[in-house]
Amino acid sequence: xxxxxxxxxxxxxxASLLSSAPALAxxxxxxxxxxxxxxxxxxxxxxxxxLPGQRFDLQATIQPDAGQTITSFEFYVDGAPTRRDQVIPIxxxxxxxxxxxxxxxxxxxxxxxxxxNASGRTTxxxxxxxxxxxxxNTAVVTQRAYSHMEPGVHALKIVAWxxxxxxxxxxxxxxxxxxxxxxTVAKNIIIMLGxxxxxxxxxxxxxxxxxxxxxxxxxxxxxxxxxVSGMVMTASLNSIVTDSAPGxxxxxxxxxxxxxxxxxxxxxxxxxxDNPRIEYLAEYLHMLQGKSxxxxxxxxxxxxxxxxxxxxxSARGNGTGIVDQFLDDRHLTGLTVLMGGxxxxxLPNAGDSTSPxxxxxxxxxxxxxxxxxxxxxxxxxxxxxxxxxxxxxxADFEGAGYTYTPDRTALDAxxxxxxxxxxxxxxxxxxMNVAFDKVAGRxxxxxxxxxxxxxxQPMLDEMTDKALKVLAKNPNGFVAMIEAASxxxxxxLMDSDRWPLEVIExxxxxxxxxxxxxxxxxxxxxxxxxxxxxxxxxIGAATVTAAALEADPDAGQSVVGVYEAAKFPKYTIAGxxxxxxTVIDNRMLIGYGANADRYETWLPTVYPTLDSQQPFSPSASxxxxxxxxxxxxxxITGQVGGNQxxxxxxxxxxxxxxxGAAAFTGVFDNTDVFFKLGQIAIGGVQ
Amino acid sequence: MPRSIAAQAFALVxxxxxxxxxxxxxxxxxxSREAPRALAVKKELGAPPxxxxxxxxxxxxxxxxxxRGLEPSDTLKAAxxxxxxxxxxxxxxxxxxxxxxxxxxLPVASGDADEDLADDLPPGLVRVELPSHPDRVLPHxxxxxxxxxxxxxxxxxxxxxxxxxxxxxxPDRKTERALAKLAHAP
Ligand SMILES: [Zn+2]
Numbered sequence: 001x002x003x004x005x006x007x008x009x010x011x012x013x014x015a016s017l018l019s020s021a022p023a024l025a026x027x028x029x030x031x032x033x034x035x036x037x038x039x040x041x042x043x044x045x046x047x048x049x050x051l052p053g054q055r056f057d058l059q060a061t062i063q064p065d066a067g068q069t070i071t072s073f074e075f076y077v078d079g080a081p082t083r084r085d086q087v088i089p090i091x092x093x094x095x096x097x098x099x100x101x102x103x104x105x106x107x108x109x110x111x112x113x114x115x116x117n118a119s120g121r122t123t124x125x126x127x128x129x130x131x132x133x134x135x136x137n138t139a140v141v142t143q144r145a146y147s148h149m150e151p152g153v154h155a156l157k158i159v160a161w162x163x164x165x166x167x168x169x170x171x172x173x174x175x176x177x178x179x180x181x182x183x184t185v186a187k188n189i190i191i192m193l194g195x196x197x198x199x200x201x202x203x204x205x206x207x208x209x210x211x212x213x214x215x216x217x218x219x220x221x222x223x224x225x226x227x228v229s230g231m232v233m234t235a236s237l238n239s240i241v242t243d244s245a246p247g248x249x250x251x252x253x254x255x256x257x258x259x260x261x262x263x264x265x266x267x268x269x270x271x272x273x274d275n276p277r278i279e280y281l282a283e284y285l286h287m288l289q290g291k292s293x294x295x296x297x298x299x300x301x302x303x304x305x306x307x308x309x310x311x312x313x314s315a316r317g318n319g320t321g322i323v324d325q326f327l328d329d330r331h332l333t334g335l336t337v338l339m340g341g342x343x344x345x346x347l348p349n350a351g352d353s354t355s356p357x358x359x360x361x362x363x364x365x366x367x368x369x370x371x372x373x374x375x376x377x378x379x380x381x382x383x384x385x386x387x388x389x390x391x392x393x394x395a396d397f398e399g400a401g402y403t404y405t406p407d408r409t410a411l412d413a414x415x416x417x418x419x420x421x422x423x424x425x426x427x428x429x430x431x432m433n434v435a436f437d438k439v440a441g442r443x444x445x446x447x448x449x450x451x452x453x454x455x456x457q458p459m460l461d462e463m464t465d466k467a468l469k470v471l472a473k474n475p476n477g478f479v480a481m482i483e484a485a486s487x488x489x490x491x492x493l494m495d496s497d498r499w500p501l502e503v504i505e506x507x508x509x510x511x512x513x514x515x516x517x518x519x520x521x522x523x524x525x526x527x528x529x530x531x532x533x534x535x536x537x538x539i540g541a542a543t544v545t546a547a548a549l550e551a552d553p554d555a556g557q558s559v560v561g562v563y564e565a566a567k568f569p570k571y572t573i574a575g576x577x578x579x580x581x582t583v584i585d586n587r588m589l590i591g592y593g594a595n596a597d598r599y600e601t602w603l604p605t606v607y608p609t610l611d612s613q614q615p616f617s618p619s620a621s622x623x624x625x626x627x628x629x630x631x632x633x634x635x636i637t638g639q640v641g642g643n644q645x646x647x648x649x650x651x652x653x654x655x656x657x658x659x660g661a662a663a664f665t666g667v668f669d670n671t672d673v674f675f676k677l678g679q680i681a682i683g684g685v686q
Numbered sequence: 687m688p689r690s691i692a693a694q695a696f697a698l699v700x701x702x703x704x705x706x707x708x709x710x711x712x713x714x715x716x717x718s719r720e721a722p723r724a725l726a727v728k729k730e731l732g733a734p735p736x737x738x739x740x741x742x743x744x745x746x747x748x749x750x751x752x753x754r755g756l757e758p759s760d761t762l763k764a765a766x767x768x769x770x771x772x773x774x775x776x777x778x779x780x781x782x783x784x785x786x787x788x789x790x791x792l793p794v795a796s797g798d799a800d801e802d803l804a805d806d807l808p809p810g811l812v813r814v815e816l817p818s819h820p821d822r823v824l825p826h827x828x829x830x831x832x833x834x835x836x837x838x839x840x841x842x843x844x845x846x847x848x849x850x851x852x853x854x855x856x857p858d859r860k861t862e863r864a865l866a867k868l869a870h871a872p
Contacts, residue, residue: 344809347755351841351850354807355779355796356788358841359852360755361747361809394754406753429751429809451744453751610792615808616751619791 026068028170029134030061031158032265032276033255034237038172046153047237048174048265049254049671051678054284055380057276058082058143060158060170061268063135068162070105070139075146076157082146086379095381102144102379106269108136124270131268140268142276144379151178177254177675183684186659187477188523189281189677190468190513191251192223194506195244195305196488196533198652200590204538205503207588208579212568222511223527226655231667233651234531237266240649244488245316247530247647247670248308252281252481254674262304263312272315273370277380281674282309282479285681286334290476294337296467298432298460298502299485300613301326301340305530309481310335313370319345319363320389321370327397328383336474337467338397339425340485341432343406344615346397350390361429361615364389397424407456411466423470427457430613434486435459435505436498437608439578448607451618460484461508468516477522477681482509489611491534492644494625496590497582497604499536508577517658524680526664526673528654534645535593540566542602545585553601556634560589592638594646598625599633660685718778718826724864727773727830734771738834741770743791746810746853756809758839762853766839771832772812772855778826784845784872785820786813789833789855813844813851818862820845822869834858 031038033048033056050056058075075082083099108115108122108130115128116136124132130140141160148154154176159169194201202223210219217224236242237256246257255278258266264275282293297306302319310333311322323345326338349362357363370385377384398404403420405411407427414420432438437448438457449455458466464482471478484506490499510527517523542549543561552559561567569588571579582604589602607621609628622628626643640646654673656664660680664673679685720726734740747756777788778795788796789812796807814833816824835857841850857865 343751343755351843353850355777355849356807356811356813356851356853357809358850359758361751362755404753410753450749453747453749455750615810617792617808 026065026162026168027063028060028158028160028168029063030059030268031156031170031172032057032059032267033156033172033174034265035156035172035174038170043173046173046175047256049177049675050148050174050278051254051284051675051682052149052151052176052179053147053288054254055145055147055277055279057265057278057379058146058156058158059265059267059276060141060160061134062139062141062158062160062168064137064139064160064162064168065166066135067137068164068166069107069137070141070160071163073105073141073158073160075143076159077148077154079155079157082143086145097378097381102375104142104144104373104375106130106140106142106274107138108134112136129269129271131270134268138268142375144277144375148176151176177678179679179683180686181683183686184659185682185684186522186524186680188471188480188520189285189478189681190480190482190517190523190525192506192510192513192525192527193248193305193481193483194487194503194527194529195299195483195485196491196531196647197484197503197506197529198532198536198648198650200536200538201487201491201499201503202653204500204536204588204590205507207538207569208500208571208582209504209507209573209577211570221507222514223507223655225514226525226527226657226661228657228661228664229653229655230664231651232528232654232673233667233669235649241647242531243647244304244530245308248305249278249280250670251528251530251673252309253278254671254678256671258314260316261314262308262316263310264314266314271373272313272318273321273385274373274376275312275314277312277376280309280333281677282333282335284678285479286332288682290474291334292336292471292474292476292478293334294467294471294478294480294482295335295339296337296460296463296480297340297483297485298434299340299483299489300342300345300428300430301338301426302342302345303431303485305483305485306340306481315368318368318370320365320368321385323393324385324388324391325370325383327393327400328385330400332380332382334478336421336478337423337470337480338402339423339427339463339467341426341428341430343426344429346393346426348390348392352389362389364391364393394424394426407454408458408462409456411458411462415466415469419469419473421470421473423466425458425463428452428454429615431485431489431611432457434490434498434608435501435578436582436604439501439576442576443574448618451607452614452616459508460505461512464509464512468512472516472520482513484509488533490608491536492646493609494534494592494595494598494645495604495609496602498608500582501578504578514657522659524656524658524660524677526654526656528673529652532648532650532652534595535648535650537591537593539589539591541569541589542585542587546583546587549583549587549602553603553629553632554634555602556600559602561586592645594640594648595636595638596626596640596643596645597638598636599627599629599631600636601629601633605629717782718828721776721827721829721831722864722868724860725827725831725833727832731771731773731832735834738769738771739765741765741772741837743772743774743810762839765837768837769835769858770837770855771834773830773832774812775829776824776827776831777807777811782823782826782872783849784823785817786815787824788812789814789831810853813854814865815854815856816862816865816869817856818866819869821872823872824865824868825870827868834861
């Protein structure tokens with residue numbers, strides 16, 4: 001019996017009502033791009049939005065009637081078939097992709113014994129194609145790299161034909177956000193991303209680095225001097241509280257993502273690299289205008305925020321595939337600068353074993369590498385990829401013209417005679433050390449950076465300066481994403497000495513970006529965050545001296561001065577721009593609204609808390625905040641489980657400087673930032 | 687030394703109680719027990735036996751880290767073929783590997799191929815062999831342990847053919863006997 005179901009929930013509800021029905025009717029259980037129209041039947045809100053010509057994949061998961069299979073399918077937009085040959089630039093040439101090449105139908109073709117259970121449902125087991133719980137005849141149908149030029153809301157309809165000739169269909173929608181032409185464009189886009197940085201983080205850095213007197217700040221952070229600020233809503237596609245992957249991607253592709261996913265919409269196949277893609281800002285502007293992309297971070301470069309500017313995967317942990325794709329798809333993204341930590345992903349591992357690793361410490365593994373399906377390769381002109389744990393990725397970057405710099409000395413040397421054309425910097429095995437410990441190292445106390453094995457790491461402002469010099473060589477402009485990653489990581493750890501220095505380091509990088517924009521007025525700089533982390537709050541200041549805190553680490557609430565008892569903590573700033581020490585008399589005190597249990601001494605630990613991704617965490621590092629200072633500090637019980645503070649749904653501040661900055665005022669959604677940047681870069685500012 | 691052991695013990699407490707590590711581990715619980723007296727490190731160890739050198743994890747690699755990755759230290763290269771004593775934690779592997787285990791500077795757990803997508807094990811792990819029981823497995827031993835034996839350097843495939851080790855210790859008779867008592871069929 002044929003079924004014409006408008007959308008899946010209705011069909012499911014119908015099926016459950018008619019419990020005597022002979023078989024579950026065929027349905028479309030997912031239609032991508034996601035829409036409220038498909039999910040609930042409501043016309044608004046429109047979920048998926050794109051810029052004119054921005055590419056995205058169309059996909060549907062179709063559960064046929066019992067005994068039927070899907071024999072063909074067609075996506076219609078506003079009633080017209082979407083199938084058409086595409087002309088896309090590949091390697092500098094325009095190549096025509098026939099419409100058939102960019103389409104696929106994925107069904108459960110894995111071994112039936114392991115992939116389908118007794119009740120005829122997919123198991124989602126290793127080696128199978130589909131996720132668990134679907135009827136075994138389910139088909140995931142895809143049309144790659146679609147785009148539309150006409151502004152407005154468009155109806156998307158999938159029609160699939162079953163083997164008996166009957167049809168299944170469903171309807172959703174998406175919106176093309178128009179660009180007003182005729183203005184003066186910004187050639188360069190600099191996104192300064194303070195991971196986890198909420199309003200409190202900014203305030204704490206200002207109190208520490210500038211000081212207050214008689215109710216007034218004695219100086220301003222560089223980000224405070226940006227003329228326009230707004231408030232950003234940060235929810236992800238599947239939660240009010242986002243993680244860092246969708247938290248970043250919505251700024252640079254205009255769409256909400258699921259947690260853990262980068263540059264893709266969710267799907268029903270197991271392959272983490274075949275998800276429906278959404279073109280990133282860098283890819284879109286590289287295609288349209290030939291811009292370069294620069295990614296600079298203090299984290300491992302495979303981490304969620306840097307990856308969610310150039311990589312398309314539904315599993316943010318797939319380190320080997322992620323770093324490979326940075327290089328392999330540079331013709332799509334324009335990747336010109338990649339700087340941060342994560343050297344371990346770039347080292348050859350011929351034996352493909354990471355437990356234990358080879359002697360060079362490589363973390364490359366075939367299990368988290370990638371190979372793309374034919375339709376994706378054809379539709380997007382993407383590199384197919386390969387399962388190659390033995391790849392020497394540093395050598396491949398060098399072969400592609402990137403200058404590799406393993407430390408600050410090498411970074412300076414690379415610029416001694418000329419500015420390199422392309423730059424790769426890998427300054428740690430995993431995440432870089434934090435400013436608190438890097439600054440101590442530069443001042444002669446290398447206890448921490450030496451233990452980690454990386455005594456000569458650059459600071460973020462130095463990396464930013466070098467990155468912008470390289471990127472500025474492209475007359476077509478660039479997109480740069482510069483991330484202070486450990487504001488978030490140290491906030492998770494509730495380390496009230498280490499994250500404020502991360503914000504100060506970040507602000508010094510912002511000052512570099514601002515200087516660039518002053519010298520190059522065709523530049524827009526935004527300072528923002530992907531989300532707030534930890535619910536940090538400046539609760540006041542200690543009523544006692546640093547010595548008294550050290551003498552009584554269990555003092556707890558008895559030394560917390562609130563309101564007028566907090567006065568104005570006075571830090572002394574050294575010539576390097578960082579506090580001489582954070583352990584001052586009457587120091588600023590931080591509380592956490594999203595905290596797990598912790599023992600609080602109101603003092604820093606010598607070693608940073610164990611970073612599970614950092615291979616050389618010294619054994620003296622506390623394992624986590626729930627055991628750090630155990631037996632010494634004052635127990636503060638948390639509202640969240642686990643042993644770390646969590647992200648919060650609180651709006652975050654965004655500040656803008658340069659051409660088009662005025663657009664960033666008011667309260668707006670994180671995805672709106674993408675469309676504002678698109679207007680500024682393509683349509684320009686009136 | 688006692689100071690860092692205390693810190694490691696703290697880390698161990700954390701391992702056993704925290705969700706972070708659980709996230710990397712497996713659905714099926716791994717068999718785990720206290721280390722037997724012959725292997726456990728409860729206090730500072732005395733001087734090693736004659737002809738045995740104490741080898742510390744932090745001495746395995748040249749520091750700082752090289753631009754092309756880690757490089758074995760002169761100390762490690764010189765120790766090849768010699769008798770050494772190492773102190774560390776048994777890696778909680780799921781499933782347990784045949785005929786030996788991994789020794790780590792930090793208490794860590796490792797799931798099977800599908801699940802440890804990212805990076806949960808530190809580099810520089812040492813494989814401790816159990817040549818008398820190549821087809822048996824060991825339960826996970828909690829806490830710091832010490833192992834004395836002959837150091838081997840060079841790639842060698844595991845019995846399952848899925849893993850390659852680079853630094854191995856073939857235990858002395860005393861260590862081997864203590865481990866053999868715990869070995870059982872997989
Ligand atoms: Zn976070």
